[in-house]
Amino acid sequence: MVERADKPIDELTEAEAEVELARLAAAIAQANIAYHQNDAPDLNDAEWDALKRRNDAIEEAFPGLVRVDSPSLTVGAPPAEGFAKVRHAVPMLSLAKAYTDQDVVDFIQRGHRFFERDKELELVFTAEPKIDGLSASLRYENGVFVQGATRGDGTVGEDITANLRTIADIPAKLAGTGWPDSIEIRGEVYMTYAEFQALKARSAAAGGQDYVNPRNTAAGSLRQKDAAVTASRNLRFFAYAWGQSSAEPADTQYDAVQKFAEWGFKVSPLMVRAKSVEELVAQYRLIEAQRSSLGYDIDGVVYKVDRLDLQQRWGFVTGEPRWAIAHKFPAEQATTVVKRIDIQVGRTGTLAPVARLAPVTVGGVVVENVTLHNEDYIKGIDSTGRSIRGDEPIDVRIGDTVVIQRAGDVIPQIVRVVLEKRPANAAPYEFPHECPICKSPATREINPKTGKEDSRRRCTGELVCAAQAVERLRHFVSRGAMDIEGLGAENIDLFFNAGLIKTAADIFTLKDRRAEVQAALGARREAQAKLREEASGKARKNVRGVEDRNYEGLEKLFNAIDARREPELDRFIFALGIRHIGETTAAVLARTFSTMEELIRVGKETAAHADDPHSVFPDVDGIGDTVIEALIDFFGNQRNDDVIEALLKQVKPKPYVLSVSADSVVAGKTVVFTGSLEKMTRSEAKAMAERHGAKVAGSVSAQTDILVAGPGAGSKLKKAEDLGVQVISEDDWFALIAK
Template sequence: MTETPVSELDAIGAEAELARLSAELAHHDALYHGHDAPEISDAAYDALKRRALEIESRFPELTMATSPSQVVGAAVSSQFAPVRHGVPMLSLDNAFDGGEVADFEARIRRFLKLPEGEHVAFVAEPKIDGLSASLRYENGVLVRGATRGDGRTGEDVTANLRTIADIPERLSGSGWPELIEVRGEVYAPNDAFDAFNAAAEVAGSRTYANPRNFAAGSLRQKDAGITAQRPLRFFAYAWGEVSAPFAATQWEALQALRGWGFEVNSRSQRVEDAAGLIALYDGLQTDRATLGYDIDGVVYKVDRLDWQDRLGFVARTPRWAIAHKFPAQQAQTVLEGIDIQVGRTGSHTPVARLHPVTVGGVVVRNATLHNADEIERLDVRIGDTVTLQRAGDVIPQILGVVDAERAGRGEPYAFPHVCICPLRTALVKETTASGVESVVRRCTGELACPFQRIEHLKHFVSRRAFDIEGLGEKQLIAFHERGWISQPADIFRLARDEAKLDALSAEEGYGETSVRNLVAGIDARRMIALDRFIYGLGVRDIGEQTSIVLARAFESWPAFEAACLAAADGLPSEDWVRLNEAHAVSPRVVVALAEASPPERDPWPEAPLDQKIALAFPGLAAPARRGLATLADDWAGLVRLAEVARSEGPSEGLGQIAGVSGVGPVAARALALFFRETHNRAMVDALVAELDRIEDAEKPKSDTAVAGKTVVFTGALERFTRDEAKARAESLGAKVSGSVSKKTDYLVAGPGAGSKMADALKHGVTVLTEDEWLALIG
């Protein structure tokens, strides 16, 4: 499906598209940062983010705490203790060609008002493809190490970082501040990574897709002894919180870090102006394959630290630095087959099986084909020689067929119309009420489909859900194949089934200790936090962050369950959904239709339809009238639209969930559809019966000046970021909304406040500056 250019989006379309992009980016952030298992390429991710940022730039009033410009990394895991960074670990903007690098230098010159002819010095450093880490030293001694996490809060992996030889326990030399957070990248050299994978394959243990995933997985081991056996290295390149300045330039700082005992990349250089940056970039790109470690670009930083301070930040990125990404690497090979993978929600994804080929130093055997439409577009057939690309050095993709006109090509690939499971359930391409067809084909069997069932179970025991110690994917699949586990409740039943446990203890590879640990891991999760329970259910469109929001909103499982059951009984009709998804038909337009009472007989039989709409529903703008005209052919159709708006909308229960800030109608509808199915209800009831307690979410404070108040933040906030503001307000019992209404109590406005300020004045909402807000909350 062709995307509408951002320049052609109206405010309603932009809001919907930004919500979609935010959810998709959050999903990929969690996979990349939290699970070390990306499913799209860096280039594809960058394209999604650039489109989202373009929408935010054109419609700044749509920016929220969860918007792509405000988010860095992913939420931290509960596997490790959280660590609040003294100074945030932020992300960088990207450049993809020389023109964008020249623009970067030009922006710096304009901001600093530099005279023509004055050179700008930069430090250019290879962009290591590893895992960012921050090391806190007090009086020269390492006291704590953490991952980047979401940029504000990371994971405490001190014990694991201490095992890396490049990280000194005590700083050498002199001149280091009393307190300093040294930052850099944990990575795995290519030859050591290849040797590890070769040995793991022989031993039948886990192998890793690339050095980056290997480094991330190694650093997140619960047992630091395992990390110590992994060939990890560390390059230092930056710093966070410091008790005193220690350098005047970026280059001097790197030399200081080297003098204190850190490895600093020898290919880092101090150069001048955009021409110097591009020359260094070209040299590194040429030498890339010989470095011995993976890089995916070059990072440019203004050398003078006082200039860095003056340049400051835009949203979550510094003005004084940028990452110049390398283009994708390509090769050619033969397509030997197309396999289908079934996802947790029934999606059927085609995967190309390739004759092994080395691309950028990595052996590639599979590549994504995305969906049936992509196969048809490429006209790729088994036996074809295809061009393969590792965009961003992560997920390979096929660009096209080398010789599509050759004689004797195979038959066009026939995408299955039924699920590949034994049930042969029909596949469907979902269609929105407005007629837009999805490219994804899904099995309609849900939990009856064995492929979906096992994927649901994998999700249930995953680290972000129930995180059951000792029950990994391998064991889960084995137990499922035996018929021991087919739904989440069976996991807890297994821990009390003496016959099955005795049989397991007698098997090779288990033994009494392993079985005892498995039972302990399962029993430890009979008490579970509400947000983890919600996420573990695997409801489509309910991600980790949405689960947290829902838990905080409803506080307890009985309250949340009651809301979901009420929502399940109050789904709107398809006609109501179609009405609300029509172009330019806003909630305000639907209310106007609901309040109107057009007569059954047409009072204006000779008038054109657009005029009838204007007369029947006065006050509607031209775009809304055109949107309604696509749904009604005549007067009877208009009368029907008014009836639909008045009586076929969602129930109060569904609206209660949709009205939770950060949830919305898509997630609310997903919950309603899930709880409407009797087999899902039975699955949930069985699970709840096996648990000891679902812990209530922490209740918001009720004794603060803003408890129970609704707050909206707008404009370019300077004293805090959007997510900091939202978190602080919610911790004080306030509700943070993304839009202003007559129910809003406070609008906190930074510079550049736009339409929300006008709405606040219209509704008589109290408007506060950032300082006034801080004074109010103490």
Template structure:
């Protein structure tokens, strides 16, 4: 709804009530997903945005604060499979700071409250471990109970699971500990442990985790402690709850005593003084983050003197004496450990950064795109560099910049390979445009002889948006390729009826009778496929889902489409025609007008001293100023232009190619890709073989024109709760709408779910109508 983004200052009381209700529902759902199910549905940054908006509304309308407000609770209620544990002292959450200004203001608030204008305030600055909070109760030095935070007051009894964590002492060392003490800290997984856990889970066909925090929480909540014992969990101690007697005068002293009693404490913690100390500690922790063996998502500042902590006390559910300074949610520093080449299904070679693992936006990032060789040279990326990476939403992580101050002395410039990394080591060639200009893209010249391209092509074919064949992932495809069983899509369907190979497969590579039955069933189920998925599955360059759907609707049957592609291959335009047709600013109408003029060259009165732009305007009045400028830039003078377009006019495509190019959402470039694809004998054979293995290629229904959303451009953003994003897209397109991935002035409607971010803001700024998922369903139903 548009009012969701309405500034808090502009809300009236009734709007505030509605907003608080919506925010309470959303935050409750996200708390359950995060704390109980270990499967968060939005990023920490988006969650913090919702929570901060709730606090801002409550600050403006204090009379609307309810007992069950998200601001009055911590985490979520305990899961029912564990017994309840009431904490002797509540485990509260921290307020957050996101900028230098907010960190400085935290110090100012502490000073104002303590009236300590003259005396500098000392703080501890401790890394904020991204794990699961736990409380350990010791009586006379013996561990008697362990619990999760739960809702802050009541947690879950996971004593037996916590006792399997190697860093947690069953009995305290040394002396001087209180008879009763609740030691608090964070259960976490290091990067190596997380990678090993996910690798083992994937090999066993089990669920993998998105990040170490989820993995740690899932491991600690196992019903069987024997399972928890197999997980490489770690523990850092940093606080305490209930005490039978004080044991320290400062936070810094307390950390030293916890370490002496046998706990691991974060070695990166430090004691600082004043606001400049806070800022310096943040910078140091940010720089150290890439080199740590575990995830941190910020720095926790705590007033060092415990008597001052006591005086400062709490506000609502957070302490006044501590705050969490968070790192930017979508950016992080890490180390560039290697640069590899990744070969796509069309032979395009993309450099990939292999990174030291770091969690960004709730996901562990180990790879990032480097785009191309020119980009590596421009940024002067070198193996060993500390780099800043960025990940926003579903965007592929990318390297933003190099931290030159931390470059190793022995780092050398990267030399881009000249040959494909495949076993053939075929040369890499720069791709050229139709006009002969080189692009930044380098391609392997081995084409389908290159095994990387074959495997990528097969992976694309079985992908969710193409043939969507269950049980055939990258691991299986690679194994079958190495056995020599799969070289083209038809081989997949041949395998399902090849009893000799299926017999050979039984008992090997983890395949039992059930696995083989399911694999065959998954393959056979896709012998009936819609035409648009068939076209998309072919993996033709520049032919995406939207173009595939347009082609399917235009040609209706697979036989007609194949015939059209083969005919277009025989009627491809020449190089000069293509150079003209792909010139930026020359659309179909302008191209037609230029070719028509070149063929007839009618007499037009043109002043002798006229500029080329003026001659074009008078001679070919149908082309606009942008097209004229493109022609002037390319050809420079009238004689060169006339000679080139006269030549291009003799290289025009045939009628079948023109029909292909004029299909909605296709165009000359995509038509050329289809024609080139069908111009290759091995591609024609591949399509023929595939079609022979299928039972039916279904026609695609034409879009409706009589619905409430027909002809409109729709954008879906945020988390959809009643259907998947693919289902929503299919539903909208079936009703005659166009679905876009970005919001612009051409967008007619935005459907926003919980966690909607920048797209919702853009829509609001542009005045575009925004509705909820429920309102969308009501709209399309009526």
């Protein structure tokens, strides 16, 4: 059977389309957070665009299934925690993208068709480099810089005023004359290649972290809680647009940007006006040719309609202006040699092979590592066994000469192997079958649906594998799991590296080791002080409100930890981080087994009968073979038993008790939710119904008692009406369960 993710859209059923839209919304949201909030993209531009295009096409084919969290209705990612929020008076939108000259032709033709009644109109466009940095908006009142923010999700960003004040290219007061009483100047914060290499060298000499590329480093520098650290990074800023303004700065895009230069901003010297496709593409080629000599990252050229009144007339499509487009550069390529292949172990135990390369510059960035994804990729085949390099599979070997490129100008990848340069003694790579960190077996699971091996090999060490430990600890304390306030990623990293936390049980003994905790915090305070001292005199003068918070809230942290010693059972199960067990499945397990002791007993007994697990594990709606296999792997590992035993000496999960009102009017009824729920998430709706004794189903049938239909309800609503099922709104549902 064709998987939904690969199935042609015109062959999708409505149920499959609904599931696929949910998958795409989750995948794109995760990618947006990785790029905009964590500054660590996990998809390249082409991969992100492919997901977005598929989402938009499915929504066009099934308009009744458009989700409230649809990627077509959102921009960027929610603002990160830790900064005050700023609501943009004018949304900061993304741009449509062009990858070929024909895409540019199509863009120009759309413009001419839109304005075709204006027979004498001559459309003029601007062309300027697309800087690869972090978007920022700067608000000026009476010429004075008063507030700065990131783009965030396009509607709400993060207040980073103090950090932006440390950037020399951002004037504290506008120069010249003629600026509006109030205006938001928008542009891109970036880091030059020279500054990036200098930072890498300083960090390496101090034994600090490595930095991946200028864009991520600039974004991370701009989000520092200590503005002195931002100041030490020597960030730069180009102005190219504006948001809310008490008066338009000019009549055209080009003249407005030239005004910015008069007011003291740096603007791109490569911005030009053009009247035709040929002129636009010629400027694109010129900028592309100069790309490597600019000294900073660009990833394309942006075209905009020049006249502001025409921009307003052409208008916007959801999340994007119609009058602008970004013409992206193809990925640059270079040739280098594979020096060795290392194995890294991820949070879920995945063994990820990484090729260590002879250093080579690609797009102004020195590339020394490239992911090899999995052992099939190394062999040159995909999950179906088909070749991914040429007609016949071509593997990657140590000593091979390879052509690499930075996909989306961010993630390095191998394009091809130069076979004619392969050394005579180069041997096929033997992928390890045990974890290089903890020596536990590393296995490839069998997909129960397809009967095929998973493409990734995973360590079965679970909680005792050091490589997985930090990420698992972060998950353990996260909001959906144990929800320990104050013990975020920064403190988890600090305490783990200091040897204070190795397993989850250690979290609950931190209070008994107060002196060691204070010593770790003190070391961090000294490191932060040293960074402040390294900032320039100007930077120190510009830093405002930098406070030492290392010791603040220590008692609050200890109290927060103690408050989680009796967690809800479903939260505790989810916090363990067992593969394939998310919040919903954890709740099912909690309801089924009621206590942690009973889940452990059944889990261990099932692991002991792994050849016939169904002879032990009960038949539970919502628990399939994949979850059962994950439980077998987890409870069949003695090392995990030891960790859980230590943890249960510190915490006592509450037995699961389903609280159902005896007189609930929906008790015993089967309920289906459809359409876009506006007052609750799907998981909240399901939990609410179950608390009132109802059973939640995914499809409408003759056994369905109630259909709760939100906006955009489609085939389920029609089927319910045909079957005579009671149909109510979301408000009706709340009124019903309140009776």
